[in-house]
Amino acid sequence: MNDVLRRGRLSSERKSEIINFTSSLSHDEKLFHADILVDFAHVIMLFEQKIISNDDCSQILKNLLKIENEGFAKLSQKIELEDIHACIESRLEELIPENISGKLHTARSRNDEVSTCIRMILRVELLSTCSLISDLISTLAKISIDNSKTIMPGYTHTQIAQPITYGHYLLAHCEVLQRDHDRVLNSYTNVDLSPLGSCAISGTGFPIDRNRTSNLLGFNKILENSLDGSSTRDFIIESISCLSNLSSNLSRLCEELILWSSDAYQFINLPDEYSSPSSIMPQKKNPDPIELSRAKCSKIYGNLISVLSIQKSLPYGYNRDLQEITPLLWDSFDEICSILVVLNSIMFKLEIKKENMKTALVNSFSTATELADVIVREKNLSFRTSYTIVGNLINEAISNKLPLSKINSTLLDSVSINVIGTPIKLTEKEIRQALNPVDLISSRKSLGSPLPSETNRMALNHLKRIKSNSLKTSLMKKKLDESESTLRTLASSFIDSSSSN
Numbered sequence: 462m463n464d465v466l467r468r469g470r471l472s473s474e475r476k477s478e479i480i481n482f483t484s485s486l487s488h489d490e491k492l493f494h495a496d497i498l499v500d501f502a503h504v505i506m507l508f509e510q511k512i513i514s515n516d517d518c519s520q521i522l523k524n525l526l527k528i529e530n531e532g533f534a535k536l537s538q539k540i541e542l543e544d545i546h547a548c549i550e551s552r553l554e555e556l557i558p559e560n561i562s563g564k565l566h567t568a569r570s571r572n573d574e575v576s577t578c579i580r581m582i583l584r585v586e587l588l589s590t591c592s593l594i595s596d597l598i599s600t601l602a603k604i605s606i607d608n609s610k611t612i613m614p615g616y617t618h619t620q621i622a623q624p625i626t627y628g629h630y631l632l633a634h635c636e637v638l639q640r641d642h643d644r645v646l647n648s649y650t651n652v653d654l655s656p657l658g659s660c661a662i663s664g665t666g667f668p669i670d671r672n673r674t675s676n677l678l679g680f681n682k683i684l685e686n687s688l689d690g691s692s693t694r695d696f697i698i699e700s701i702s703c704l705s706n707l708s709s710n711l712s713r714l715c716e717e718l719i720l721w722s723s724d725a726y727q728f729i730n731l732p733d734e735y736s737s738p739s740s741i742m743p744q745k746k747n748p749d750p751i752e753l754s755r756a757k758c759s760k761i762y763g764n765l766i767s768v769l770s771i772q773k774s775l776p777y778g779y780n781r782d783l784q785e786i787t788p789l790l791w792d793s794f795d796e797i798c799s800i801l802v803v804l805n806s807i808m809f810k811l812e813i814k815k816e817n818m819k820t821a822l823v824n825s826f827s828t829a830t831e832l833a834d835v836i837v838r839e840k841n842l843s844f845r846t847s848y849t850i851v852g853n854l855i856n857e858a859i860s861n862k863l864p865l866s867k868i869n870s871t872l873l874d875s876v877s878i879n880v881i882g883t884p885i886k887l888t889e890k891e892i893r894q895a896l897n898p899v900d901l902i903s904s905r906k907s908l909g910s911p912l913p914s915e916t917n918r919m920a921l922n923h924l925k926r927i928k929s930n931s932l933k934t935s936l937m938k939k940k941l942d943e944s945e946s947t948l949r950t951l952a953s954s955f956i957d958s959s960s961s962n
Contacts (some may be wrong), residue, residue: 488788489545493533495578496545498945499657500525501952502677503569508955510668513564515955521565523956524556525549544784546571568667572691572779573659579787580652581678583700584941586794587649588934593801594642594707595927595934598635600808602923605631609913609920612898613728613818614827621825624898627813628920629911634714635923641707642930648699649937655680659690662778677951679944692779694772697790701765704797708758711800715755718807719748728821730812750803757796764789822898824864826855831904832895840885850880865896 501522508518528536528549536548553562605628615625655678658664658671664687675683684690721728731748739745768786775782822828829851836847854876858868870892874884887895894900905912909919 488791490533490537491582491791492545492575492578493536494529495581496549496574497525497529498581498678498948499574499577500549500565501948502674503657504565505677505948505951505955506670506673507564507567509673510670512567512667512669515958517561517564519955519958520557520561521553522952524553524562525565526952526956527556528552544571544575546574568660568665568669569657570659570661570691570779572661573656573687575787576659576691576693577655577657577678579790580654580656580680580696583652583696583790584649584679585938586791587645587652587700588938588941590704590794590798590801591642591646591930591934593798593805594638594645595930597801597805597808598638598642598923599927600805601631601635601638602920602927604808605629605635605920606917608813609916610902611813611815611818612822612902614821614825621821621827623827623830624822624901625911626902626913626916627815627818628913628916632916632919632923634710635920637710638707639923639926641703641710644703644706645700646930646934648696648703650681651699652696653681654684654696655682656684656690658683659687662688662691677944677948679941688777692775692777692783694768694783694786697786698765698768698772701761701768701790701793704761704793705765707797708761708800711797711804712755712758714804715751715758718751718811719755722748722751726821727817728814730814731807732810732812735807735810750807754800754803757800761793761796764793819898826858826865828865828896828898828901829855831901832892835887835891835895836885839887839891842881846881850877850885853880868892868896 504513504518504521504525507513508515513521531552533545536545536552550562550565553565556562608627608631609629611627612624613627613630614621615623615630655671655675657674657678658669671683684693718729718731720726722731731746731751733746735748735750736746737749739747768789771782771786832854833844833847833851836842836850837844840847842850850873854868854873857863857872857876858865863872870885870887870889873887873892877883877885902911902913905915909915
């Protein structure tokens with residue numbers, strides 16, 4: 462397969478180390494079908510604009526379809542060629558004479574061609590990622606309903622803070638994942654722009670119709686400025702930024718699952734199929750898939766920094782540096798999708814050790830805030846005064862090694878006298894209710910609290926929103942599928958008409 466790009470300005474053959482160094486073929490398979498579709502749209506537009514003849518259009522389309530059917534593997538054997546775009550054009554020349562095949566690249570550059578291909582694939586990747594995020598939200602929301610009354614410690618500064626429920630905890634992750642979903646989906650808008658027709662940097666003197674190719678390829682509209690269209694990769698930065706934010710939130714979930722499966726917590730148990738043994742310690746059951754997920758989240762950060770670093774010093778106009786960005790984009794989506802699939806599967810089958818969660822609250826003084834609130838409500842003291850009294854009460858209990866169950870009205874009154882000069886005089890029932898985690902959860906009636914009814918309300922809202930989101934992404938994907946189907950049908954009509962002649 463001859464290299465159609467090295468016949469003019471450059472005549473000497475490249476050395477093998479340069480071929481290997483500059484080629485992007487190893488990363489181009491993902492672009493193969495998109496490139497064929499871009500070629501279809503471009504050639505059809507060239508005919509419609511009377512830039513090429515009907516017969517030339519039909520011959521090019523027919524053989525492009527043959528190349529697609531032959532598959533990427535046949536093209537990628539020619540490692541001396543730089544990229545998939547050169548491979549397709551060179552293979553086309555093997556099938557039909559250059560005076561026909563050479564018209565494929567009329568009024569087009571690889572610069573706008575590759576950017577268009579990337580955007581086409583990226584649209585699908587964004588929608589697929591949104592679906593996987595919704596799957597995880599759905600799993601967490603359903604589990605939260607089943608665990609709306611499962612008491613567990615809530616933590617601040619990695620110390621037990623206040624009682625919450627496992628359902629409430631899961632909904633916190635649902636909330637942030639929903640925002641991640643929206644961020645990823647919103648980035649679609651800036652991806653769904655067609656740069657095709659920008660050519661190298663300054664457009665073309667041929668009477669092309671950029672809106673026509675944009676419509677044929679299912680884009681929402683064109684990216685107008687030809688210099689911007691051929692050289693920007695800000696849409697990639699935005700996409701990986703969204704994935705980095707998502708990675709941060711998924712990594713936090715991973716961290717907690719790792720901690721909670723440890724002997725120190727024993728809040729959850731990973732099924733054996735999601736665990737790994739030690740090579741030397743027979744007793745070990747390690748959360749390897751979750752640890753790897755945590756590490757893969759960091760890889761996506763690295764990809765973002767690399768892309769930012771590559772683009773930040775590039776002058777406007779295409780630079781070959783941009784070739785190094787695309788593999789980082791695909792790697793980021795491959796990693797995030799694998800993480801979402803693994804975590805969804807793990808969360809669905811996770812064993813919750815409810816008694817251990819509840820036991821962790823015993824003697825933790827996690828209900829101290831509620832006791833302070835009761836004093837405020839019942840005795841009309843300021844919260845800060847009540848806070849001081851309860852803080853001294855906890856110190857007294859710790860100094861005397863008194864468990865939570867031994868805190869009573871006598872001790873509270875003694876501390877209160879020392880702090881404000883008068884006893885509080887709460888009843889034993891009021892103290893017991895204030896210090897009981899279950900009663901505390903029942904008292905939390907504010908919007909978004911761990912109250913079981915609030916948990917169920919929020920979870921059902923997430924499930925409703927998932928249906929709405931799924932419908933939206935399905936319609937967007939349907940538009941892409943219909944555009945491709947229409948384009949292929951149109952290309953086939955040209956091919957069939959040529960064959961009949």
